[in-house]
Amino acid sequence: AQSVSQHNHHVILSEAASLELGCNYSYGGTVNLFWYVQYPGQHLQLLLKYFSGDPLVKGIKGFEAEFIKSKFSFNLRKPSVQWSDTAEYFCAVKHSGAGSYQLTFGKGTKLSVIP
Amino acid sequence: DAMVIQNPRYQVTQFGKPVTLSCSQTLNHNVMYWYQQKSSQAPKLLFHYYDKDFNNEADTPDNFQSRRPNTSFCFLDIRSPGLGDAAMYLCATSRDRLGSSEQYFGPGTRLTVT
Numbered sequence: 001a002q003s004v005s006q007h008n009h010h011v012i013l014s015e016a017a018s019l020e021l022g023c024n025y026s027y028g029g030t031v032n033l034f035w036y037v038q039y040p041g042q043h044l045q046l047l048l049k050y051f052s053g054d055p056l057v058k059g060i061k062g063f064e065a066e067f068i069k070s071k072f073s074f075n076l077r078k079p080s081v082q083w084s085d086t087a088e089y090f091c092a093v094k095h096s097g098a099g100s101y102q103l104t105f106g107k108g109t110k111l112s113v114i115p
Numbered sequence: 116d117a118m119v120i121q122n123p124r125y126q127v128t129q130f131g132k133p134v135t136l137s138c139s140q141t142l143n144h145n146v147m148y149w150y151q152q153k154s155s156q157a158p159k160l161l162f163h164y165y166d167k168d169f170n171n172e173a174d175t176p177d178n179f180q181s182r183r184p185n186t187s188f189c190f191l192d193i194r195s196p197g198l199g200d201a202a203m204y205l206c207a208t209s210r211d212r213l214g215s216s217e218q219y220f221g222p223g224t225r226l227t228v229t
Contacts, residue, residue, distance in 0.1 A: 044207075094214045094215075101146065101170075101212035107156055
């Protein structure tokens with residue numbers, strides 16, 4: 001069974017600091033990778049996704065993630081965080097292909113940005 | 116504009132008293148999912164409907180059931196809630212079940228069992 005590890009449970013940063021959230025997955029085949037964000041009191045929203053092609057993926061609100069196949073990693077980055085980025089971030093993975101509906105999530109990383 | 120709607124947002128039920136959570140969608144998606152998320156844990160898939168076809172995850176307890184009367188609505192029934200069933204329940208939809216298909220989530224219903 002595939003699994004997803006997010007190593008940081010809670011990250012606290014000052015505004016304008018750079019962000020990198022780690023994500024590793026265990027599945028050895030072709031995967032589709034996602035980062036979701038959940039702002040306080042709101043629903044999970046897709047931040048970005050990787051299916052194929054350029055391993056550096058750009059998402060909304062200045063976020064990007066890099067797929068490194070050899071490391072089974074899909075780390076999320078942002079050069080300069082804002083207070084409004086305070087949220088919980090979830091990495092998730094799906095197999096590629098038909099019938100591969102199961103979205104496996106990591107436990108999430110809470111990001112607190114201090115003004 | 117809300118696309119996946121869950122009601123109620125907060126639900127309190129008594130130990131052993133059946134409870135139903137509801138989800139509706141305006142996306143006309145074929146697939147609807149129910150996830151359980153306990154505090155500080157990853158969302159865990161309970162089951163999903165592909166159109167009218169119900170698909171249960173192997174480790175989902177029998178206490179959890181679901182109904183999908185039409186494309187737009189899906190219900191989660193907990194027949195006899197235990198204290199361990201207190202959690203956030205998330206509904207999600209997707210156009211199909213392909214690995215590349217994005218899932219859209221509702222805001223969740225937080226269930227408390229007293």
